[in-house]
Amino acid sequence: MTAVPPVVWFVVPDGVDDPERVSGGNVFDRRVEVELRRLGWVVRLVRVEPDAPGDPFDGVPDDALVLLDGLVAISAPAAVESAARRLRVAVLVHMVADAFEDADPRMVEGERASLSHAHRVIATSEWARDELVGRCLSPADRIVVATPGADAATPTAGTSAGGSLLCVGVVAPHKGQDTLIEALAGLAADPTWSCTIAGSVSADRSFAAKLETDAARAGLSERITWTGVLRPEDLDAAYARADVLIAPSRTESYGIAVGDALRRGIPVIASRVGGLPEAARPEDAAILVPPGDPTALGFALRRWIEDPGLRARLSAAARRSAPDRPSWRETARTIGQTLAGLT
Structure with a gap:
């Protein structure tokens, strides 16, 4: 009997593949989507404009697995709280807003509220994990670190002058x-x-x-x-x-x-x-x-x-x-x- 492939609903910012809105977070999301599919996952991509009205989880069936980009999570903490009651939610943290002095207070509060309801938090660096724990944004046993990858490439020769x-x-x-x-x-x-x-x-x-x-x-x-x-x-x-x-x-x-x-x-x-x-x-x-x-x-x-x-x-x-x-x-x-x- 053929095994049923696992399904994840991946909620990402709208414009994740817009070349004029390239960011490390968008690159990470796109590459993870591709590689999860290659690993046998069915990835249902949900594009959400952060701060847009509405529920980003509308249409996601009960008890589904959700991988949620942290930028969306920060902008919709109430929706994350509600979703966590009926869905299994992992939040992907590309940046720790609370770590930056000039962060928008609304982002900091949205981060704290949304992460408190996540079933798992996936940090994209050891530094981010340590910041999340040190700032009491998430307990250590709920955090997994998944650092960005890099594609195999031919080593460059460089120039003799190094300039x-x-x-x-x-x-x-x-x-x-x-x-x-x-x-x-x-x-x-x-x-x-x-x-x-x-x-x-x-x-x-x-x-x-x-x-x-x-x-x-x-x-x-x-x-x-x-x-x-x-x-x-x-x-x-x-x-x-x-x-x-x-x-x-x-x-x-x-x-x-x-x-x-x-x-x-x-x-x-x-x-x-x-x-x-x-x-x-x-x-x-x-x-x-x-x-x-x-x-x-x-x-x-x-x-x-x-x-x-x-x-x-x-x-x-x-x-x-x-x-x-x-x-x-x-x-x-x-x-x-x-x-x-x-x-």
Whole structure:
């Protein structure tokens, strides 16, 4: 007799696959959906606009398994409370709102209320798990960690000068590209580097416009390429040309781009904040600097550019560790086992 495949209702933000709304959370959701299907799950995708009126669980049958994106959960805590009485709900936490000083108080309260009713909480980093426990948002025995995966890729060769810099992520204040521009301004006299900044500029257009203005004033316009959102094949090509990935975030729960770079054998210069140090393992494949500190980032970049021995050591460590990076299949398997445990 053929076994009946397990079913999960995956409630995600509307626009999860919109290329102009690319985020780490959206990438995570899309990849997990694909890999759960490959593992034999029937995934019923429910798209919800956060803060939209109505019940995001309307139409989900009683006793169903639900995987709920945390952004939707935060915006609908009353619906989560009601759903938890008739459904088996696991909330997927991409970010811990309460950990950020400038968080909207409504998001913080929505997070606390919705997580209190979740049957399981799936955190996307060890840092997020520790924050959830430390802030009494969820007990440790209810939390499972499923870190983002990375796809297998051919290691990059890099350039002899090491000056091909890459920064990947939505162009927004929390990603810290302004820190990077200021750091690069201090290296303007060095002719050996160029920088590609890949990511959507639509999240905060005024911030993106100011960055371009600041870069122009520093005389960097011809050395910085703003690509906007890249198609997967073009993003692969950008990684293939890169010597080092720069992740200057002010806040970050993990850092998918960091994992993607290291999976390709590309070392990383990143902020020591949130889950970035976790993503940037092993330590000998990365340089970590304080967040929001252009002087420290500029010093790290100068070390990278001027010291071929340092570049060789970091690159070798990144290439050695590349095969050991977790895959998206492993991420989805952890989530699937968590969901199955709720049956």
